[in-house]
Each structure stands twice: as structure tokens, then as C-alpha cells.
Amino acid sequence: MPEPRPIIEVRDLHKSFAGNPVLKGIELSLTEGETTVVLGGSGSGKTVLMKHVIGLLRPDRGQILVEGEDIARLPERELSRVRRKFGMVFQAAALFDSMTVFENVAFPLREHTKASEKEIADTVHQKLEVVGLRNIDHKYPAELSGGMRKRVGLARAIALEPKIVLYDEPTTGLDPITTDYVDEMIIGAKAKLRVTSLVISHDIGSAFNIADQIAFLHQGRIRLHGPPDEVRRSDDPELKKFLSTWLEKK
Amino acid sequence: MSAEPLQASQPEVPRRALREGLESARQSLVRSVEDAGGIAVMAAQVAVRAVRPPWRVGLTFAQMDFIGVGSTLLVALTGLFTGMVFTKQSAGAFALFNAQSLVGPTVMLSVTEELAPVFTALMITMRAGSAISTELGTMRVSEQIDAMVTMAVDPIKYLIYPRLVAGVLMAPVLCMVFDAAAFFGSYFIATAVEDISAGTFLTKTQFRVDPGDLFMGLIKSAVFGLLVTLIACYKGYNASGGSKGVGRATTEAMVMTAVAIFVFDYLLDVLLIPWLG
Numbered sequence: 001m002p003e004p005r006p007i008i009e010v011r012d013l014h015k016s017f018a019g020n021p022v023l024k025g026i027e028l029s030l031t032e033g034e035t036t037v038v039l040g041g042s043g044s045g046k047t048v049l050m051k052h053v054i055g056l057l058r059p060d061r062g063q064i065l066v067e068g069e070d071i072a073r074l075p076e077r078e079l080s081r082v083r084r085k086f087g088m089v090f091q092a093a094a095l096f097d098s099m100t101v102f103e104n105v106a107f108p109l110r111e112h113t114k115a116s117e118k119e120i121a122d123t124v125h126q127k128l129e130v131v132g133l134r135n136i137d138h139k140y141p142a143e144l145s146g147g148m149r150k151r152v153g154l155a156r157a158i159a160l161e162p163k164i165v166l167y168d169e170p171t172t173g174l175d176p177i178t179t180d181y182v183d184e185m186i187i188g189a190k191a192k193l194r195v196t197s198l199v200i201s202h203d204i205g206s207a208f209n210i211a212d213q214i215a216f217l218h219q220g221r222i223r224l225h226g227p228p229d230e231v232r233r234s235d236d237p238e239l240k241k242f243l244s245t246w247l248e249k250k
Numbered sequence: 251m252s253a254e255p256l257q258a259s260q261p262e263v264p265r266r267a268l269r270e271g272l273e274s275a276r277q278s279l280v281r282s283v284e285d286a287g288g289i290a291v292m293a294a295q296v297a298v299r300a301v302r303p304p305w306r307v308g309l310t311f312a313q314m315d316f317i318g319v320g321s322t323l324l325v326a327l328t329g330l331f332t333g334m335v336f337t338k339q340s341a342g343a344f345a346l347f348n349a350q351s352l353v354g355p356t357v358m359l360s361v362t363e364e365l366a367p368v369f370t371a372l373m374i375t376m377r378a379g380s381a382i383s384t385e386l387g388t389m390r391v392s393e394q395i396d397a398m399v400t401m402a403v404d405p406i407k408y409l410i411y412p413r414l415v416a417g418v419l420m421a422p423v424l425c426m427v428f429d430a431a432a433f434f435g436s437y438f439i440a441t442a443v444e445d446i447s448a449g450t451f452l453t454k455t456q457f458r459v460d461p462g463d464l465f466m467g468l469i470k471s472a473v474f475g476l477l478v479t480l481i482a483c484y485k486g487y488n489a490s491g492g493s494k495g496v497g498r499a500t501t502e503a504m505v506m507t508a509v510a511i512f513v514f515d516y517l518l519d520v521l522l523i524p525w526l527g
Contacts, residue, residue: 054400080402087400094397097388108401156401166400 006065007032007164007196008053013062015048022048024220026062030164030213035190035197037207040217041242046200049217050166053198054086055079066164084112087157087195091169093149095141101128101152102137108159127155130192131185147178151185158193165189167199171206183209204246208232216242285506289484292406296414299407309412317378317413317479318420322427325373329428332365333357333435341444350444354451355458357436362463363470366428367421368515371474374421375507379482382413383503386486387496395487410483414476421475422468429464462526469526470518474511481507 006029013026022045030036040046051057052064055071063070071082095104105124109115115123128134131151141149150170157165167186171179183206190197201207207214208228215225218238224231231239340353386409389395398405433455440446485503489495 056396056399080404083400083402088397090393090397092392094393096394096397097392098385108403111401111403 004031004033006030007067008198009063009065010049010053011063011065013049013052013064014060015045015052015057016060022220023052023059026217026220026222028215028222028225030196030198032163032196033190033194034212035186035199035210036213036215037199037201037211038215038217038222039201039204039207039242041202044217045220046202046217047168050168050198050200054083054088054166084160085163086166087154087160087162087164088166089150089153089157089168089170091172093141093146093153095149095152095156097141099140100137101133101139101141101144104141104152105156105159107156112160123159124155127159128152130158130189131155132181145178146174147181150174150182154185154189158189158195161193162195164196164198167197167201169201169203170199171201171203179203179206182206186210204243218242285484288488289480292410292484292487293480295406296411299404299411300415304407306407306412309408310415313412313416314420316381317374317416317475318423321374321377321420321424324377325370325424325427326431328369328373329361329366329431330435332369332428333361333432333437334439336360336365336432337436337439338443341440341446350446351450351454353440353444353446354436354455358433358455358459359463361432361436362429362459362467364467364515366425366432367467367470367474368511370421370425370428370471371478371511372508374417374424374475375478375482375504375511378417379478379507380500380504382479382482383486383489383500384496386483387489387499390487390489391492391496405487410487413479413483417475417479418472419475421471421478425467425471429467466522466526469522470515473514473518477510477514478507481510 008028008030010026010028013023014021015023026045026049028036028038028049038046038049048057052059052072053066055064055074059072062072064072066082066085069082071079074082095101096107099107102121102124105127106120109120109123113120124137128136131154133148133151133155136144136148136152141152144152154165170182170186174182186197186199187210189195197210199207199210211228213225214228214231216223216231216236216239224234224236224239226234232243234240336357337353340356341350344350344353344356386395389409395405395409398408437448437451440451441448482503485499485506486496489499491498
């Protein structure tokens with residue numbers, strides 16, 4: 001059996017804002033087909049890291065290799081080509097509020113394919129089915145609950161069948177039942193679509209539910225990276241402090 | 251003894267106020283220069299994208315409908331009442347010299363060269379500019395623009411380009427609507443209220459107002475249409491700080507656009523009068 005290869009590699013990534021260093025030499029590798037959760041507290045640099053991975057921010061120093069291609073220095077037009085390998089689910093879903101659910105999910109298909117309206121409709125309904133939604137084509141994002149918006153966000157993110165899906169704080173602000181739905185949605189997307197997932201979260205319970213790998217980000221550096229069991233057993237004092245509240249509840 | 255320290259501190263107060271005033275003026279100047287640079291960069295980004303597909307025809311027509319068709323009634327009403335008021339005032343003044351026959355050409359020259367392009371631009375700013383700034387600002391703070399980028403869709407081409415093209419094309423059309431409405435308003439007041447004969451009004455106006463005057467107003471309008479949409483897009487696109495930031499961006503866009511319209515009105519007068527005046 002061939003050894004799983006890294007689909008994304010982040011090497012020595014540095015980023016500062018107005019002289020304040022946020023990322024201080026990140027090293028991270030994502031294996032194809034796996035779900036990696038970057039766990040960390042507020043202000044640890046999680047979202048900044050994710051925005052670098054998809055090219056929304058440029059690093060001060062370091063490399064971001066996507067299937068071996070360094071995107072850190074790519075011009076904008078080249079970046080667009082690389083971005084088509086990604087789908088991204090935003091913290092607040094970031095659905096286009098002037099469009100219906102159908103139009104939101106159809107948006108990337110209309111922009112990047114020459115599919116007929118019938119083919120687009122079939123694909124939209126198939127993707128909505130994957131995330132467990134039906135009969136909401138004509139609803140606007142404002143008419144949906146937080147959990148439904150995230151699911152529509154995922155349906156839109158996977159519309160073009162990307163290789164990699166990024167999730168920015170997918171369970172933030174959701175009640176426990178909806179959090180479970182979203183966790184199942186992420187696990188389901190991985191199983192059905194065989195995508196590589198990078199999840200940014202501070203929700204420890206959710207991270208242990210969905211992760212194949214957990215990377216602990218603290219003060220701009222990855223302190224630990226490994227399977228959930230290894231992370232749970234770690235003696236790292238900062239990680240133990242971070243996990244303590246959750247472990248006590250368990 | 252106790253009065254001494256108080257006296258010693260008194261000169262500090264105006265000095266501190268002066269320092270703060272100078273610092274505030276310096277920051278305003280820096281922001282203005284940054285804004286001017288940012289607007290120029292956005293204009294260049296749109297210009298570069300204007301020569302390559304996709305052409306975004308559907309989106310451009312939708313914006314033309316919103317900016318142009320949606321503003322027609324407002325602009326027509328503004329033009330109608332501007333023509334009526336200006337004629338009423340002018341007729342009173344010209345009556346002192348028994349020169350009421352000059353009311354028509356005077357009103358229509360002012361309307362075609364100055365009032366129509368400026369008032370039309372202000373109406374577009376209020377109605378469409380504020381909506382553009384708020385819509386793009388909301389899209390920015392709710393990460394909808396970032397979402398568009400992650401889907402490999404260029405937001406400058408998708409969001410900004412159609413609005414700028416629609417502004418440049420529709421502002422002159424609205425200016426003509428203003429001209430026509432102002433003419434009817436002026437004609438009605440002159441003939442029905444001020445007892446100026448229809449023949450005198452029409453003949454004198456036709457004699458004094460030539461196509462160059464109309465053309466000058468239309469060129470100004472096209473430039474103002476670009477300014478209104480460009481500033482609104484720039485401010486909205488770069489909004490930050492939640493709903494408060496969106497409100498601030500819209501206010502700044504309105505103020506900046508109004509000032510820019512009057513500054514460019516003067517500059518265009520200086521440039522165009524030798525050719526068309």
C-alpha cells in the first residue's frame with residue numbers, strides 16, 4: 001500500500017501585523033484524505049494560518065506548498081488556479097445574502113463550469129443531499145438557522161469537488177446538538193467525498209470527535225502534532241492547561 | 251503661594267490644544283492621501299480587467315437598472331423643480347431690466363452646463379452610492395468577499411467593474427433626463443406664471459444654448475458617474491469593524507463624493523470651456 005503523501009506543507013511560516021508577530025515559524029503537514037484539526041485558544045493565530053493556506057494572506061517568510069507548489073509567492077492569477085483545489089467553510093458561513101440557497105451553491109458551478117442549468121440543478125441538489133438538506137432551494141440565508149447556514153456553506157464549498165476543504169471554527173456559537181450535526185457533516189464529507197480537511201477550532205470535544213490528526217497552536221507555534229490519542233496523553237504543560245477544563249468535565 | 255502653580259500651568263493648555271489640533275490635521279491629511287492612492291489603485295485594477303473577459307454583461311445591466319432606471323424619477327423630479335425655481339427667481343430679477351426674454355437661455359445654459367450634471371451626480375450619490383457602499387461594506391465584514399476569493403472569483407471584476415461601467419454609462423443618461431425635466435419646468439413657469447411668450451422662450455433658448463453646452467454637461471456627468479461609483483466601491487470594499495465600520499464607510503463615501511463632485515466640476519470647467527464653452 002503506498003504511503004500517504006502530504007497534500008499541504010507549511011514550512012517556517014512567519015507573519016506579523018503592525019510589528020506584532022502572530023505566526024512565529026509554523027511547521028505543519030497535512031496528509032491526503034485525513035482530517036487535521038488545528039486546536040488553539042483565541043488569538044493564537046489559527047485563522048491567520050488558515051488564511052495563508054488558501055492565499056488570502058501573504059507570509060512575511062516561509063513556504064506553503066500545495067501539492068508541491070509554493071503558493072506564498074504566486075501572482076494573484078496563478079493563485080486563482082490553486083484555489084480551485086480548495087473549498088472553504090467560513091465561521092459565519094459567508095453565504096451571499098442577496099442570493100437564495102440554490103444560487104449560493106450554484107455560484108461556483110456557474111463561474112467555473114460550462115454545465116447546463118439542468119446539470120447545475122442536479123449537482124446543487126446532490127450536494128445539498130450530502131449535507132442533509134432538502135427543499136430549501138428558494139430560501140435566503142437570513143431565513144436559515146446557524147447550523148443550516150453552515151451546511152449550505154459546506155454544500156457550496158464542495159460544489160466543485162475540491163481536494164481540500166477548510167473549516168474556520170465550524171462549531172463556534174452552536175448549541176451541543178447542532179455541534180454534533182456539524183461534526184457528523186464533516187465526518188460524512190470526508191467519508192463520501194474523500195477530501196482532505198483542515199479544521200481550525202477551539203472546540204476541544206469536537207476536535208477529538210472528527211480529527212485524524214490534531215495540531216496544537218500556541219503563541220504562533222505548533223507545539224504538538226499527532227493523532228488524538230497521542231495528544232490526549234501528552235505531557236506538554238500548555239496543552240494540558242488548554243485541555244484541563246474539558247478533561248475535568250469528561 | 252497657592253496661585254503660582256496654577257499660573258505656571260496655564261500656557262500648557264493652549265499649547266497642548268495646538269499640538270492635538272496639528273496631530274489631528276496631520277492624520278486627516280495622511281488618511282486623505284491614502285484614500286486618494288487607494289482609489290487610484292482600484293481604478294487601475296478595474297481598467298486592467300476591463301480589457302479581458304469575462305465581460306459580466308448581466309451584472310452590468312443589473313447595475314444599470316439599479317443606478318439608472320431606479321434613479322430616473324428622483325432625477326426627473328429634481329430637474330423639474332430646479333427648472334421651475336430657477337425660472338421663477340430669474341424672471342423676477344430680469345424683470346427689473348425688462349429683459350425677461352433672457353430667462354429661458356439663462357436658465358437652460360446653467361442647467362445644461364452646471365446644475366444638471368452636479369445635481370444628477372448628487373442624487374445618484376444619495377440613492378445609489380450609499381447603497382453600493384453599504385452593500386459592499388456588509389459583504390466585506392461578513393466575509394462574503396473573502397468567500398468569493400476562495401472560490402477563485404475575482405471580486406474586482408465581479409463586484410466593482412459592473413458598478414463603475416453602469417455609473418459611467420447611466421449618469422449622462424440621467425443628466426439628459428434632468429435637462430429635459432428642467433426645460434419643461436422652466437417652460438411651464440415662464441409661459442404660465444411669468445407671462446413670457448412661448449415663442450420668445452423657445453427661440454431665445456434655441457439661439458443661445460448650443461449642442462456644445464449639452465455635450466459639456468454629459469462629459470461632466472460621465473466623470474461624476476465614475477467618481478460616485480468608484481468612491482462608494484472603494485469605501486465599501488475596504489470597510490472594517492462590523493456594522494459600525496460599514497456605517498462609517500458609507501458616511502465617508504458620501505462626504506468624499508460630494509466634495510469630489512464640486513472640485514472636479516471646477517476642474518472640468520477649466521478644461522472643457524476652451525473646447526466646448
